[in-house]
Amino acid sequence: MTGAAAEAIEEDDDRSGAEAFARALRIVEALLFASAVPLSAEALERSVPAGIAVEQVLARLTEVYASRGVNLRPVAGGFAFRTAPDLGYLLAAEAEPPRKLSRAALEVLSIIAYHQPVTRAEIEEIRGVATARGTLDILLEAGWVRLRGRRRSPGRPVTYGTTPGFLDHFGLDRIDDLPGLDELKGAGFIEGRLTRDLTVPVPDDDPDLRDDEDPLGDLFSPLDDGEGGPQQGE
Amino acid sequence: MTGAAAEAIEEDDDRSGAEAFARALRIVEALLFASAVPLSAEALERSVPAGIAVEQVLARLTEVYASRGVNLRPVAGGFAFRTAPDLGYLLAAEAEPPRKLSRAALEVLSIIAYHQPVTRAEIEEIRGVATARGTLDILLEAGWVRLRGRRRSPGRPVTYGTTPGFLDHFGLDRIDDLPGLDELKGAGFIEGRLTRDLTVPVPDDDPDLRDDEDPLGDLFSPLDDGEGGPQQGE
């Protein structure tokens, strides 16, 4: 072989070697980006073209990202992308991530939405279980539910209804955009045979008090038996 | 002021401008890397130094990442980093297998995408068959389809549309980017709502309700009932 030919081959080798390395860079970059956990060099090695030293790939990536908004860092025995420390202020490290509403709270909220104005006792009647203390508080605090008034019935229980904030959060234009029975069924929320007992009311969040509702008024009025009682008129 | 002094100031301005741009690049890179969902240019703008055009930052980042293992892509009206498509096979091996959609579910999804806002009856009119229970449910649960509002027509049927999550999943920036829209137009199936029930309207996922979607509204607009075909109305 002449010297020139050997040189040409060497050059070819170099080029294909550089290509393989570039490909390995892309692969490791993508794997680290998509992984939910830090990946070890051994785990990465399996996906990299044969003959490429994954340590070199990691070293190069670390270098490339050193001055960027995201850095490649060794974490927990592996490697992971992390936001550059000086940009940490962008991250909501302190802020609590939003919590998912519990199933029970969702049920209570949906009953209030469909059956409003509704009392606590009526909610429990529909659900068949007692409502844990705090469930209603969460909904009130979230700004989705409000105290409407009092039911004109023994004990004068407080009635609950939904707020404009509720419509806003759930992307509803109006409360009666909530699907009815047929639509719940059509969308697959209700399955199997329906019985006549299962009815879904047309929801109504009209802020005006109903005939059987009194204003919230004095929260300390004595309990009475419904009729007359020591209630003063307004 | 001497000419030399003025030049020096200009140079300083340039330098500080370049520095601000470099900082904006790092900030936008960090934010987009940190987020799993697309971020809008407006949202990014808030975190960028004043006077920096975030579009230029995004254009530069798109360019920088174009050949990398991770690319910056316009999706669902915003921007997001996504792994390069040619490496998908490597990552798919690690990821949990995607949920396979039934043919019926795919068809319903497409009709909702291309035809939105659309009612269940309209979907069934196009497919010529009742929608199996749970088909819509699957699409709703996947977060690709949502209840939009109600059609202003007798019965006020619920209208369905797609979500930003749908755009994200299928790598679409806007609903107008749906593939095959031109063919549907060419075939005369998209011409607004000119010929009553045989055209596909231009799909529209604008969250604002359409003219004919305003709720309660007038209850006496004509029934959109397919004629000729053996389909029963709702």
Add this chain to the structure above:
Amino acid sequence: MTAELPFEEDAGRRADEPALVVDVDGYEGPLDLLLDLARRQKVDLHRISILALAEQYLVFVEQARALRLELAADYLVMAAWLAYLKSRLLLPEPPKGEEPSAADLAAALALRLRRLEAIRAAANKLTGRERLGQDVFARGAPEEIAAAARPVWEAELYDLLAAYAHQRQKRVQGHISVGHRVVWSLVEAREALQRLVGEAGDWTEIDGYLTRYMASHGLPPREMKATVKASALSAMLEMAREGVLDLRQDEAFAPIYVRRRSARPAALPFADKRDAP
């Protein structure tokens, strides 16, 4: 008649099975079946012969029924409508009346088929895209960003509706007491029909016969009307298939007549008119 219609081309769908074994479950409804039949005409959907298509559909449905009785109602409704359309297409057009012309009906059906095909083509393109979680992937370990101020509590409309529907249904189901259902079994229906066949050499109207039969056996006619009709119809179809009796119905919703099968082969419902010119 049947031989004229090229069911050999079924091979396109399921090559491994005898041509006549038709799995209707493989179709997404009657329009899907029509579209598939239309494609086999191997012409542009714009130039499709609706008359030929209607004939193919009717033969298809008839053959499916000859093999198995449980065809979905959707298919039968379409068959009835196509039989009607076919007769309209074959007869001379009446003077312009209130109804749309047969040509208009045929054109509307062709348009529906083209529309379904177009949306399917679009669906294929959609699924051919690079999909998230399949071809491209998002950041696996996202970090919370301060810029996106989010509410403390999170809930989707979907979750809300699912929660409501679930607990409402669960609660109501807890209260159900299933009423005792009076059912006229297929076996009973067969017995009654066999007696009828024994008596009736000539066409007998089935509803009247059943009413008399129920009365003579001391069965409450009102509560059992639905179950009697359903079981009798199933039993009739089965016995017709076995060649025990003939059925006749002159038009949709008209009374159904039965008689003992004679030597001459009889037509099945929906096939009445296919021997017309």
